[in-house]
Amino acid sequence: MFKDGEIREPNNLSFLNGKTLLVTGATGSFGQQFTEAVLRDSHVKALRIYSRDELKQHHMSQLFSDERLRFFIGDVRDKERLRRAMHGVDMVVHAAALKQVPACEYNPFEAVKTNILGAVNIIDTAIDCNVQRVIALSSDKAVNPINLYGATKLCAEKLFVQSNAYSGLDGTRFSSVRYGNVVGSRGSVIPLFLQQRTQRLVTVTDRRMTRFWITLEQGVNFVLRTLELMHGGEIFVPKIPSMNIMDLVDAIAPDCEVQFTQIRPGEKLHEILISSDEARHTLEFPDMFVIQPMHPWWKCDNWKEGKALPDGFVYSSNANPQQLSVEILRNMVASLGEMEEFASTATGGAPVMKDTNGD
Numbered sequence: 514m515f516k517d518g519e520i521r522e523p524n525n526l527s528f529l530n531g532k533t534l535l536v537t538g539a540t541g542s543f544g545q546q547f548t549e550a551v552l553r554d555s556h557v558k559a560l561r562i563y564s565r566d567e568l569k570q571h572h573m574s575q576l577f578s579d580e581r582l583r584f585f586i587g588d589v590r591d592k593e594r595l596r597r598a599m600h601g602v603d604m605v606v607h608a609a610a611l612k613q614v615p616a617c618e619y620n621p622f623e624a625v626k627t628n629i630l631g632a633v634n635i636i637d638t639a640i641d642c643n644v645q646r647v648i649a650l651s652s653d654k655a656v657n658p659i660n661l662y663g664a665t666k667l668c669a670e671k672l673f674v675q676s677n678a679y680s681g682l683d684g685t686r687f688s689s690v691r692y693g694n695v696v697g698s699r700g701s702v703i704p705l706f707l708q709q710r711t712q713r714l715v716t717v718t719d720r721r722m723t724r725f726w727i728t729l730e731q732g733v734n735f736v737l738r739t740l741e742l743m744h745g746g747e748i749f750v751p752k753i754p755s756m757n758i759m760d761l762v763d764a765i766a767p768d769c770e771v772q773f774t775q776i777r778p779g780e781k782l783h784e785i786l787i788s789s790d791e792a793r794h795t796l797e798f799p800d801m802f803v804i805q806p807m808h809p810w811w812k813c814d815n816w817k818e819g820k821a822l823p824d825g826f827v828y829s830s831n832a833n834p835q836q837l838s839v840e841i842l843r844n845m846v847a848s849l850g851e852m853e854e855f856a857s858t859a860t861g862g863a864p865v866m867k868d869t870n871g872d
């Protein structure tokens with residue numbers, strides 16, 4: 514679907530053979546897709562699921578019957594539990610987060626505890642348990658953040674970069690992956706529009722709004738690829754397309770009335786994946802950007818092939834040369850499966866929200 518800058522799939526996952534992985538937040542949208550890919554395409558020794566809610570884990574255990582899976586109930590705020598879960602683990606993918614912008618604004622201490630202190634716990638425990646590699650999921654909302662969710666993700670990114678200095682030369686390697694909205698993930702705008710169109714009325718905050726878009730499958734492939742390539746300290750950004758919110762309305766609910774509310778606190782018109790200040794130490798590759806750390810311990814020849822970016826470069830959703838047409842958006846939504854059914858599963862059967870602001 515995405516021809517230019519298409520995210521290359523990992524060639525094979527042999528680097529995972531015989532390894533034990535731990536995925537925090539593995540019962541979420543990303544984690545489930547990641548679990549499916551790893552169990553299907555690799556010979557991992559074990560894949561440990563780490564999250565709080567037993568019901569989600571129960572559903573997941575029914576979905577995947579694979580003896581390599583282990584289910585750990587635990588909170589990333591709980592270091593002791595993490596230490597037990599990370600014992601003997603080779604690689605960690607840290608996806609657990611509070612990611613709804615309004616929920617983080619309304620419960621700021623909770624967002625800090627999960628997204629920042631949770632990241633600290635992951636780092637400390639990974640170093641103590643001699644984990645080889647840790648990759649954390651971040652968001653475009655971490656760039657020049659205007660909401661608490663983004664600010665916590667920015668802090669987490671900074672922690673994951675500098676933790677490479679804590680772990681020393683042969684210690685645990687830490688990197689992050691930063692991308693934009695995941696098409697159809699829980700709490701995102703597609704399930705909302707699908708539900709709203711049954712009432713023949715969709716709500717849009719501002720018609721000018723643009724967003725980056727990535728499919729779950731692409732997100733998972735990108736994380737797997739970077740997990741293999743990382744030296745530790747990088748923030749990896751995939752090249753992905755953007756869409757305008759009104760094109761998405763046209764694709765999903767062309768015959769519906771559109772009610773314009775107004776831009777909400779913590780919401781931007783356009784998202785940024787690489788700021789102009791970061792661009793100065795970023796390298797460009799055919800399908801991704803690598804933001805290099807600005808720390809004395811970083812070896813500049815880690816990434817030899819990449820191109821420096823031009824002065825003033827900003828990777829933003831409105832200035833992105835790759836824009837999705839209405840037709841492509843329509844196909845993407847259709848490929849998410851039976852639409853109304855998808856709408857109810859993707860919102861977790863939750864009551865219809867008037868508006869949404871998930872990541």
Ligand SMILES: NC(=O)c1ccc[n+]([C@@H]2O[C@H](COP(=O)([O-])OP(=O)(O)OC[C@H]3O[C@@H](n4cnc5c(N)ncnc54)[C@H](OP(=O)(O)O)[C@@H]3O)[C@@H](O)[C@H]2O)c1
Pocket residue numbers: 537538539540541542543544563564565566567569587588589590607608609610611612627631650651652653692693694695696698699701871872
């Ligand atoms: N979805 C997007 O559009 C998007 C875009 C960019 C980046 N991201 C990032 O990608 C990651 C995964 O997103 P997602 O869409 O898969 O999220 P999701 O569907 O909401 O899943 C979140 C997962 O985290 C777990 N979790 C939450 N708090 C936890 C805690 N304190 N301790 C342990 N587990 C906890 C949840 O399970 P329990 O509730 O059972 O604990 C769930 O498994 C997040 O870090 C998010 O910030 C997402």
